[in-house]
Amino acid sequence: MASSDPAPDSAAPRRPRRLLTQNREMRAIGVYNWTLPAWAGRLPDGRTYNTCPSAGICRQVCYARHGTYLWPTVRAKHQANLMFVLDDPAGWEQAMLAELAAPKFRGRFVRVHDSGDFFSDDYTRSWLRIMRSAPDVTFYAYTKEIRRFRWLIEPDPPENFLWVYSYGGTQDAQIDATTDRVADVFPNEQAIAEAGWSSQEASDLLAVLGPRLVGVPANRIPHFLRRLHGRRFSQWQAEVDAERDAHQGTGRVRSITSAPSRRRRDGRGTGTHAA
Numbered sequence: 001m002a003s004s005d006p007a008p009d010s011a012a013p014r015r016p017r018r019l020l021t022q023n024r025e026m027r028a029i030g031v032y033n034w035t036l037p038a039w040a041g042r043l044p045d046g047r048t049y050n051t052c053p054s055a056g057i058c059r060q061v062c063y064a065r066h067g068t069y070l071w072p073t074v075r076a077k078h079q080a081n082l083m084f085v086l087d088d089p090a091g092w093e094q095a096m097l098a099e100l101a102a103p104k105f106r107g108r109f110v111r112v113h114d115s116g117d118f119f120s121d122d123y124t125r126s127w128l129r130i131m132r133s134a135p136d137v138t139f140y141a142y143t144k145e146i147r148r149f150r151w152l153i154e155p156d157p158p159e160n161f162l163w164v165y166s167y168g169g170t171q172d173a174q175i176d177a178t179t180d181r182v183a184d185v186f187p188n189e190q191a192i193a194e195a196g197w198s199s200q201e202a203s204d205l206l207a208v209l210g211p212r213l214v215g216v217p218a219n220r221i222p223h224f225l226r227r228l229h230g231r232r233f234s235q236w237q238a239e240v241d242a243e244r245d246a247h248q249g250t251g252r253v254r255s256i257t258s259a260p261s262r263r264r265r266d267g268r269g270t271g272t273h274a275a
């Protein structure tokens with residue numbers, strides 16, 4: 001090695017060998033996952049990040065900040081994914097496309113973000129290019145990035161992209177439950193049924209392929225259930241927003257959630273999408 005060559009950095013993260021993975025639940029329905037570390041943290045090199053900039057109350061009961069997600073090997077894998085995106089976005093995009101070219105992805109679904117969200121415009125644009133370059137794959141996502149989707153995606157969505165706006169974020173007030181495809185976390189299945197929403201418990205794909213008002217039963221994690229306190233995410237977030245507004249003296253009032261819409265439509269969310 002020439003003396004001017006940079007010293008090898010043994011702490012440098014290794015690029016993930018596979019970008020798309022499957023857990024048991026997703027394998028059963030033929031879905032592959034792309035995952036980032038949830039919400040905020042610090043990378044091994046000291047950089048801080050926030051992959052869910054519009055997370056609200058959801059971060060207090062975030063499934064991806066609990067259990068197996070905290071195992072060092074799992075966390076390292078998710079952080080390696082994020083570092084790849086941040087350090088070499090063009091290389092990551094190419095690597096994702098190369099992986100998606102494998103025959104096993106043809107006709108399959110990819111869930112973008114088991115955890116994490118579309119945290120920046122540039123990152124979102126990368127995904128839009130990937131989706132348009134992989135028309136044989138259908139991509140779907142839950143997101144709390146309502147404003148970003150309104151202006152960056154809704155006007156011209158890729159044909160092979162489905163999404164659902166999920167409650168529990170700081171942009172909940174931007175969601176229109178009378179027209180948008182929406183997901184809300186409920187205390188249990190009974191609460192979903194009583195509200196007239198449709199549970200996605202049988203298959204995560206129902207979030208984008210089933211009826212438009214999507215109920216997600218809360219994880220049965222005791223301290224999370226205590227925090228939820230029998231509320232839906234939308235209700236809890238609205239309470240927090242109202243408290244903040246009262247504190248700031250803005251006095252804004254908004255409805256918490258809609259009743260099941262009479263305009264409920266089967267199929268797609270906003271815009272036109274192919275399954």
Ligand code: SF4
Binds near residue numbers: 038039051
């Ligand atoms: S947006 Fe999802 S991954 Fe991020 S903090 Fe909320 S629940 Fe967790």
